[in-house]
Amino acid sequence: MATIKIPPVLRASVGGEKLLSASGGNVGEVLRDLATNHPATESQLFSSEGELNRYVNVYLNDEDVRVLDGLDTTVGESDTLVILPAMAGGAG
Amino acid sequence: MSPSGAELLRQVKSQIEEVDPSEVKELIDEGVAIVDVRETEEFAAGHLPGAKHVPRSYLESRIEGVVPDRSTQIILYCASGNRSAYGARTLTEELGYEHVRSMTGGITLWKDRGYDVVVPRALSPEQRERYSRHVLIPEIGTEGQQKLLDAKVLLLGAGGLGSPTALYLAAAGVGTLGIVDDDVVDLSNLQRQVIHSTQRIGIPKVDSAEESIHALNPDVNVVKYQTRIDASNIMEIIEGYDVIVDGVDNFPTRYLLNDATVRLKIPVVSASILGFDGQLSVFKPYEGPCYRCLFREPPPAELAPSCGANGVLGVLPGTMGLLQATEVVKLVLNIGEPAIGRLLLYDALGATLTEVKVHRDPDCPICSRDPEDIGDEEMGVFPDYEAFCAAAG
Numbered sequence: 001m002a003t004i005k006i007p008p009v010l011r012a013s014v015g016g017e018k019l020l021s022a023s024g025g026n027v028g029e030v031l032r033d034l035a036t037n038h039p040a041t042e043s044q045l046f047s048s049e050g051e052l053n054r055y056v057n058v059y060l061n062d063e064d065v066r067v068l069d070g071l072d073t074t075v076g077e078s079d080t081l082v083i084l085p086a087m088a089g090g091a092g
Numbered sequence: 093m094s095p096s097g098a099e100l101l102r103q104v105k106s107q108i109e110e111v112d113p114s115e116v117k118e119l120i121d122e123g124v125a126i127v128d129v130r131e132t133e134e135f136a137a138g139h140l141p142g143a144k145h146v147p148r149s150y151l152e153s154r155i156e157g158v159v160p161d162r163s164t165q166i167i168l169y170c171a172s173g174n175r176s177a178y179g180a181r182t183l184t185e186e187l188g189y190e191h192v193r194s195m196t197g198g199i200t201l202w203k204d205r206g207y208d209v210v211v212p213r214a215l216s217p218e219q220r221e222r223y224s225r226h227v228l229i230p231e232i233g234t235e236g237q238q239k240l241l242d243a244k245v246l247l248l249g250a251g252g253l254g255s256p257t258a259l260y261l262a263a264a265g266v267g268t269l270g271i272v273d274d275d276v277v278d279l280s281n282l283q284r285q286v287i288h289s290t291q292r293i294g295i296p297k298v299d300s301a302e303e304s305i306h307a308l309n310p311d312v313n314v315v316k317y318q319t320r321i322d323a324s325n326i327m328e329i330i331e332g333y334d335v336i337v338d339g340v341d342n343f344p345t346r347y348l349l350n351d352a353t354v355r356l357k358i359p360v361v362s363a364s365i366l367g368f369d370g371q372l373s374v375f376k377p378y379e380g381p382c383y384r385c386l387f388r389e390p391p392p393a394e395l396a397p398s399c400g401a402n403g404v405l406g407v408l409p410g411t412m413g414l415l416q417a418t419e420v421v422k423l424v425l426n427i428g429e430p431a432i433g434r435l436l437l438y439d440a441l442g443a444t445l446t447e448v449k450v451h452r453d454p455d456c457p458i459c460s461r462d463p464e465d466i467g468d469e470e471m472g473v474f475p476d477y478e479a480f481c482a483a484a485g
Contacts, residue, residue, distance in 0.1 A: 005446075008369045009391075018442070055391040059448045067451055082448060084437075086343065086387035087364040087371055 002030050003080045010083065013040035027058060028071030030081060045083070057084040101174055108180040111193040113202045116140070116167055124165045127158065128199075129179045132220075134171065136234075138209040140202065145233070148175050151182060155189075157230035162189050169195035169202070213238055219311070223265055236425045237265060241311070243424045246270040246333040248321060248349065250301040252409030253339030253363055253416065255287035260417040262305040262312045266424070269305060270315040270333060273297040284406040321345060323472055326352045335420050338362040339413070343390035348472025350375065350383035355463045355471075359430075361419045363412040368405050370412040370438040373431050373450060374419050377459060380432035385453040408440055 001021035006014055014020060015038075022037070024030035031052070035042040047053050058065045059082040065073045075081065095103065120126065120141060128139050129148040139145070144158045148170070159166055166189060168176035176194040183189040195202070203209060215223065215234060219241075226232045226240075243266050247254045250273040258269060275297050277288045285297075292300040298316035305312050317329055321340075326348060330336060336353060338360050340346055346362075353360050359376040362383065375382050415436070422428045437446040454460055458470075 008367050018439075053391075054389050055387060057387070057448075062446075062448045064449060064451060082437075082446065084435075084448070085391050087366055087369075 172198040244268040250297040256413035272317040351471040368440040382459040
């Protein structure tokens, strides 16, 4: 099972967890597993066409999956996926 | 019997290598380290081009900061060639430097030959005292402090992130601090906005910030913009600044700022905070990715928590704001490795700092093009901009 780091804006959708495990052989499968177990994350991660939303970045360890093989990027048991939507708070 | 001073000098000169000013002149741009071992006042009155300053009394303790590699060719000089001779022996015999020479006749002979001398702009005695802990660091020194005093840094917001950034940049002697903020100080700000105070509730943040900055360092020129930055004023406000510190709390302004700074090639030190989490990156146009390379488009308004009133740990903007201030100083001094092409993720609760890579997007709608091709009408625009802003209220 790969580890997924959950960003602050998605934590309410996963019961407040910061780290979760999900299974799958590639990035797409791991994220689909997350969405299956936590349905509230589905629309935040995926567009209605099933693509990863443009405003969500996903990193395999420290590398952007867009420069790897996108959702087809192979994920190992000891890998960590970082989900990162844009954040704009400046606490003005 | 102990030797006289003159005999000792003769002995030392017989043990070291000397070099004539004419040869030093030829070597000046050849990667040789030229070190002036005179006192601070003598160095300030004029020195060889490119010379580093390490007073002889600090030679043993500071030379490694200036010349870390012992195989580097070093030329020491002083006023007439005597102090540098002693220094050359120390570096060779006691510190193991392999190629050290002392310049014959010192800067006096150099000047007699009519060679160039650089006269640095001097710090005032008060400035030397105030910035002494900077001047002592080899990577900064008097020259670096002058760069800070000459620097113009613009802060977008005198709020959570802007407060600590402004205070520390002022303390560091950044000569000009521009501050854009249209808000007034509110009691609920004071849990984190440390540049303001209880007595100043109700007064404009730019005025409150200016008061704190001048109380800390009257050297700093504060330029106040009591306005909201938008497409109509952004180019006029940001032009001429060396670095911009982005702590704005909404996406439309972040995209607008990105596009304008790419056009003007101004680096932006960007941070954002929410709850217990912070993000930071440096966007240096055309050398690294821009904000649009990182986030091609903003999340929909319901997933953009900046749009509403959200909580934040009071010390978190302090942490992130000071990381921003550090990056600003590095950019101004051109030292270290700024967080260009990297996004730092700080989790205060977990006490962890994670880093992910950010790449330039070859299809970036903004920075894949030449700056002059980016039109006014495109700046700050992204898909569904109208809907986003309507939803965000």
